[in-house]
Amino acid sequence: MDLWFSEKQTNNVKFSIRVDKQLYSGQSEFQRIDVFESPEFGKFLTLDGYMMFTEKDEFIYHEMITHIPMAVHPHVENILVIGAGDGGVVRELTRYEEIKRIDLVEIDEMVVEVCKEYFPHTACGLEDERVHIFYEDGLKFIRRCKEEYDLIIVDSTDPFGPGEGLFTREFYGNCYKALKEDGIMVNQHESPFYEEDALACQRAHRNITESFPISRIYQAHIPTYPSGHWLFGFASKKYHPLRDLDEKRWNERGIKTHYYTTTLHKGAFYLPAYVEELLKDVEK
Numbered sequence: 001m002d003l004w005f006s007e008k009q010t011n012n013v014k015f016s017i018r019v020d021k022q023l024y025s026g027q028s029e030f031q032r033i034d035v036f037e038s039p040e041f042g043k044f045l046t047l048d049g050y051m052m053f054t055e056k057d058e059f060i061y062h063e064m065i066t067h068i069p070m071a072v073h074p075h076v077e078n079i080l081v082i083g084a085g086d087g088g089v090v091r092e093l094t095r096y097e098e099i100k101r102i103d104l105v106e107i108d109e110m111v112v113e114v115c116k117e118y119f120p121h122t123a124c125g126l127e128d129e130r131v132h133i134f135y136e137d138g139l140k141f142i143r144r145c146k147e148e149y150d151l152i153i154v155d156s157t158d159p160f161g162p163g164e165g166l167f168t169r170e171f172y173g174n175c176y177k178a179l180k181e182d183g184i185m186v187n188q189h190e191s192p193f194y195e196e197d198a199l200a201c202q203r204a205h206r207n208i209t210e211s212f213p214i215s216r217i218y219q220a221h222i223p224t225y226p227s228g229h230w231l232f233g234f235a236s237k238k239y240h241p242l243r244d245l246d247e248k249r250w251n252e253r254g255i256k257t258h259y260y261t262t263t264l265h266k267g268a269f270y271l272p273a274y275v276e277e278l279l280k281d282v283e284k
Helices: 058-070 086-091 109-118 118-126 138-143 160-166 167-176 195-209 247-251 260-270 273-279
Strands: 003-010 013-021 021-027 032-038 041-047 050-054 078-081 102-104 131-134 149-155 179-188 215-221 230-234
Touching: 013 032, 021 041, 021 109, 032 109, 041 109, 041 230, 050 058, 050 131, 058 078, 058 086, 058 149, 058 179, 058 215, 058 230, 058 260, 078 138, 086 102, 086 118, 086 138, 086 149, 102 138, 109 118, 118 131, 138 167, 167 179, 167 195, 179 195, 195 230, 195 273, 215 260, 215 273
Parallel strands: 078 102, 078 149, 102 131, 149 179
Antiparallel strands: 003 013, 021 032, 032 041, 041 050, 179 230, 215 230
16 A cells, blocks of 8 residues: 655645655644655655655755855854754754854753654754754744844744744844844745745745845745745845855855855845746835
């Protein structure tokens, strides 16, 4: 008998992956956590029935949300990561020797423990001595911060459930206050393809543009995410993601990647016409 995991992406669309077996199922205080093993994508994590990442394509998301700002900001030492309990963002950040401190705020400790056990390749950076984990609500944590961070990475779940508050105007305003005078914030911005997701993109982008003087959208292709077309947000107090990209400095680091390149960096900010149309009325 074939076993399949299916995620409802719209009322008319489901995405399905054949699975060999279910490795874990648990209910935390916040959400249901499941780990499956599949022949095509390897092991993958779902939260409340929604795909978070797979072993086969997680590198795309984690590289694009991390290396884009690191190639632009000239001097990153202190970083705040909100969400990202799987450890993928932290893994990429720990490859930079100049970073002094990474504060990870994750509301659900069970997610971290499950990923340490079942996804050691993704979670390996969590043991780095520069990483400090806080198990609390990112909304409450950010309110206490003022001009502390060079970079904030918001690796939230979708804009409902535990992650809903991480797409609000109040939250982005607090991120602005928590950044130093030349700080950058990067966030996952959902898919622009399906109507409901596109509206969420518009709302989030509008809220960000009201807080940050520089706000741009960039894209990546992630096969297991809704429609495969995924957006990220780049917001900054000072640096422009293209004009301030320092290709020579980043490439001299010698960081080996599987998706990100500084050439791709530039291309990622050139969006399809339908996405430009979606965002034009909410941009400054």
